[in-house]
Amino acid sequence: MTRSREIGRAGWGWTAFAGIIALIYFFPVMWIIMTAFKTRPDALAVPPKFFFTPTLDNFVGVFFRAVISGGGAAQATEFPLYFFNSIFIAGVSCLLALIIGTIAAYGFSRYPLKGNETYMFIILTTRMMPAIVVVIPIFLMFREIGLSGTYAGIIFLYTAFNLPFTIWMVRSFFDELNTEIEDAARMDGATERQLFFGICLPQVKAGLAATFVFGLILTWNEFLFALLLTGVDTRTVPVAMARTLGGEMGVDYGLLAAIVTLFLIPIFFVTFLLQNQLLRGVTFGTVRK
């Protein structure tokens, strides 16, 4: 009797099937990227064009505004600043959340309070209501104390938003560790500080990377709070992107697609760099050491 399928191998058929599914999922992203390289007539063509002469005009348009009247030099747009803002705000707030969250998670995991789980639950409840509910009070508070429109304000806010998720996730990584190793280090003369930095942290490295990336993706794409709480100088890319919609020219899809494409690059790059860590991080503890 011949076996219908070799154990441990999916074969070409299934690989092709998975490829098609992947293509369907990736299609919108691919379409956006393609649009970024199209001229305005190509972008608006009906039926949609799959084959066209690519142009880089849209990307140039992101950074330089063509001056319509007179033949003067092209004017630089504010987009370099917006990209810097996005990277700076998301990076700093995720890093802050990771540092504070890791310390908190270690505490929750290793030095449980009385009613430890209740504290953990309360931390989670802060993320239970929809953002839209708290946006007005937060906006008023921020305006009152002068944080509105500042880097500090939006960074604090994002840090606070990322913290519950970071604490929960990192705590689960610490909980998974074999405490025998810490006992061994204690016997070998390590102080509690050495235990944390020298023994525990290196073991959850992958988990920390995964947590950082997830936090980064959430923060990177955040729109609502960024819209209300950032000013002209601290505006992030999603907000700036929204502002390109409308106007007397209608929606410039090519330009929008070019911004989105550029916007994808940093997050794609970070995720790609950390992908091994990410995989190990999310599967942490599911494979016994």
Place this chain on the structure above:
Amino acid sequence: MATIDIKDVTKVYPNGFKAVERINLSVGQGEVMCLLGPSGCGKTTTLRMVAGLEDITEGECQIGGRRVNDLLARERNVAMAFQFYALYPSLTVAENLKFPLHAEGRSHTEMDAKVRQVAKTLQLESVLGRKPAQLSEGEKQRVAVGRSIIRDPECFLFDEPLSRLDVTLREQMRGEIKEVLSGLSKATVIVTHDQLEALTMADRIAVMRAGIIEQVATPHDIFAKPANLFVAGFIGTPQMNLIPASFTGMDGGHGGFALPGGQKILVQVDPAVSRLAPGTEITLGIRPRNLEIMPEPVPDGLTLQVDIVEPMGAETLAHLSDGAQSMRVVCDWRVPIDEGDRLHVRFQPGYVHVFGPDEQAVRS
């Protein structure tokens, strides 16, 4: 003096569970003490209390004559090898071995020399640059041992050191650990649930059950003179035959016993048995290897039917019964035994244990 003294130590966990109750144990310099018992008997808790990883609820623990109850683990100068090796996954073998030395503030050349010396003793030289994940089980075990002997601690603690190794490796490591320990002359405590490990490695064994030490004695005495029913049943494979019986009186140096099925037996017993009142319900204990197969019924034996025969290589284990009680007998593999046979077994004189109604051995 590298000694360990445990005095009236009790451990109660916050949830009220009493893991260890008023145990006393003293381990002399150069002595290897095995804590042996079924899982959950409190042996690991005891070890962790000595190590300083677990608070002592009541009583006192002394290491080298110094009270250590209130000292942190790192202040006790005790080395411990853990059941799952507890190697630092992010450090190489050499760094793992070196780790305990950092706390002692030695120079780098001194540390490196120490690492090389220990690596040589334990044949780890070729793997010094590897991470724990790249080691075999046996190598991990040796690194764990190496890390505990690299310092000069007051005493050694081993938690189930061989439980994760396969049979051949276990035999080999048992010898190696014993050899390493004998060269160090420190007080050593080994926790194990494997009696073979305890019997081969220990100078003395403490058998524990439910937080209490049942008996402390040399491996030979634990085996030959179990103090009570639990120790008798726990030590030795196959398990000792424990037969409930009723004492009928002494006849010369022999004790007479009536068994539930109606059979009577007259066997040589300890003189202390004569102090029992006739009619006392006792338990007779005899190891399967101390039963002799006889051609004829004998007064100091029983007649039973063979239920199951289990060949064990050099020996054969036979399960016997007569309806009222069942017994096991081990005999040479060449003795022909078939299921359904009727067998006359004799209790070899000097090997019969009598346990009184309080489950303690009746012995002078």
